[in-house]
Amino acid sequence: MTITVTNQKPAVLDALHTISCTGDYDPMPAIRQTLIDPLLEPLNPNAPASITDAQGADLTGDIPDLVLSCLGDTLNVASEQTVKELLGQTLINFDQGTPLPVAELFAVQAGQQNKMPAPSPRVLYTAQADVLPAAKALLAGTGDESAFFASIAYTFNPDTLGFWFQSSAAFDDFKIWLAQQTQTMASALPPATTKLLNDFTALSLKGLTESLLVRKDDSDANDEHSFARVLVHMLMNYVEQQRARASQQNTALDTGVLPFTVGELFCPRSLVLVNVEAHARATAAKITGEWNLINQSLASPVKVVSNASLSKLTSLPRAAARAAAMGAKQQSGQPGSRSAQVAFRKQPPSKLDLFKDITRVLRRMGKVNKSQNIFRTTSATFLKANRRNPDDFNKPGRITSVQYMPDLHIYIDTSGSISEENYQEAVMMLIRIAKKLNINLYFNSFSHFLSQEVMLRTENKSTAQIWKEFRRIPKVSGGTEYTQIWRYINASRVRQRRLSLMVTDFDWLPPSTRQDHPKNLYYAPCSAMDWPYMVDLAKRYADSMQHIDPSIRQRLLGMVV
Secondary structure, X not given: OOOEEEOEOOEOOOOOOOOOOOOOOOOHHHHHHHHHHHHHOEOOOOOOOEEEOXXXXXXXXXXXXXXXXXXOOEOOHHHHHHHHHHHHHHEOOOOOOOOOOHHHHHXXXXXXXXXXXOOEOOEOOOHHHHHHHHHHHHHHOOOOHHHHHHHHHHHXXXXXXXXXXXXXXXXXXXXXXXXXXXXXXXXXOOHHHHHHHHHHOOOOOOOOEEEEEOOOOOOOOOOOOOHHHHHHHHHHHHHHHHHHHHHHHOOOOOXXXXXXXXXXXXXXXXXXEEEHHHHHHOOHHHHHHHHXXXXXXXXXXXXXXXXXXXXXXXXXXXXXXXXXXXXXHHOOOOHHHHHHOOOEOOOOOOHHHHHHHHHHHHHHHOOEOXXXXXXXXXXXXXXXXXXXXXXXXXXXXXXXXXXXXXXXEEEEEOOOOOOHHHHHHHHHHHHXXXXXXXXXXXXXXXXOOEOOOEEEOOOOOOHHHHHHHHHOOOOOOOOOOOHHHHHHHHOOHHHHOOEEEEEEOOOOOOEOOOOOOOOOEEEEEOOOOOHHHHHHHHHHHHHHOOOOOOOHHHHEOOOEO
16 A cells, blocks of 8 residues: 655654553553554644545544554554555654564664664674663763663563663652652552552662563453552653653653553553663673563463562563572574565475475584484495405495484474364375484474374384374364464474474464564475465465564475475
8 A cells, every 4th residue: 555644744652651540441542642643743733634545545534443453463464564654654763664563663763763773684683782882871871762772672572561760779769759649549549559559669670670460461450540550650650750850950861661562552461670770780691681581471371460469570480590590500695585585386385395395404404413313324435344345455345324413393283274184184294204204203283272292203114103103192173373382492492403394274373573483493384275275374474474584484395486
C-alpha cells in the first residue's frame, strides 16, 4: 500500500502516559494520546492532517485499528508494512525499512535519533561497545537517555517495561515520594495493594536491575487500585514531575521510561528498574549476564504472581544459578539479503533433495567430539602392512579413521492440521534418510505440547524394524506452537550442537516480539500435501519471521532452490 500524508506536523512520540488507577482499566485513551494523536496533528492548524491510500481513500479514521493490528500476539505482515510506511512519513526519527516489528517502534525511533542502524546479522550490538559507553555518557550528563535506551533495546531486546534511575540514591528519592503519595491515598487502597507498596519501598537498587512480575496476563490485576495499576501510575507521574523540575531548573534528568515494547508499555506484565550508575561501573560480562537472566525469566512459561508478596521476575533463575555455582564448587555474507532472494520450489522435494540439503548443513556445521552420527573413512597408507600381502612393502595397507558429525534431532509436527497419512509419509521419509546416513536419531513429536525426547536406534536396521520403533512412541496432538521447541533447544548446550530439523506444514505465525531462534534449527515440509498451499504457508511464515531471523528462508530445507 502506498500512503500519502499531507499537512501533518512531523512528530516525536513520547512514551510517557498516565493511565488512571481508578475505575475500569481502559488503556485506549492513553494509546490514542501517545501513539495516534501525534500522527494526526496538523502542520497548519486551520486544516486537518490527511492520510490517504494509493486510490485516494481517506485512511485517517483507520489509523487506530491499523496500529493496534500490529500489537497482537502474532505478526500481521500487511499491517506491519502499512504502519511502518505511515510512521516513516509522520515521525521525525523513524526508518520505515527497519526489520524490527512495529511493537518496538520506540526503540527504532531512539536508534534513528542516535544514528544507530537496526540490529541484524551484520550489525551486532554488545554491552562492551554500546551499553557501557551509553550508560557512562548518561551518568556524566553528556549523553541522552534515548541513546541508553536504544543501546539496551538493540543489544538485548527485552519484552518488558523499564524505568531507569541515575543511581540507587535516585531510586531512594522515588521511594520516599511514593511513600508520601501512598499515605495520602491510604483510605482508598485495598489492604493487599498497601502491603505490596510497603514491600516495594523496602527494595534496593544497588545492583544493575530490580525486576518484578506484576501480571500473569493482560487480563490480570486490572481491578481498581490494584498494585500493578497503582505502581505504574506512580512511576509515570514521578517521571512527569521530574521532567518538569529538570526543565524549570535546567538540570539533568535522573529518571525516565524505557518502553521496550508497545504492548508492555500500556499493560505491563513485568517491570525492570535499571540503575544507570551500576551499569556504567559494571563489566560488560556482568551486564550481559544480567540482561540474559531477565530474558530467560521472561521466556519462562511459568509465571507466578502473588497477591500477598512481591513477585520478583528473576528470583527462580538466580536461585538456580546460585545452586549451579555451589555445585560447581563441590564438583556468522549478509543472510538477510540473500534470504530475500531465495526462490521456492514449484514441485515437492524428492528424498534425494532432502538428503542433499541435510548433508550440506551437516558438513557446514563441522565435526564434533562425540555423537551418534559416526563417519568412517578408509584410506591407503604405507605405514600399515597390506593384509593380503603383509611381506610386500610395495603394497599399501588400509587405515580406517572415525569422525563424528553432529547428531540429528527430528521434531515432527503432529498437530490437528497433520493427518495420519501425512505423519506416516513424513516418518517414512525420515527413515529413508536415516538409513542412507546410517545414523541414530533423536526424536520428538509436537503440537502445542512437546513429547518426551527419544533416541531411535535406526543404524543397521531394516525399514520395517525402524517403523515399528516409531509406532511405539506416543504422538501428541492439539494446536501448533514452535516457540516451545526454540526454548527447548536453547535450554541445553547438547541440543544446541545438534542439527535440529522441524518437519511441519508451516501453519503457524510467530509472536510479534523478537525471540532467540536456535542457530542450528532447520525446517522441512511434512509431505507433499497440497504443495502450492504449503508453499504459501511457508512464504507467510518466512515473511513474518524477518524480525526474528532474517535468514529464515535459507533454513527451509526442501522448500527452496
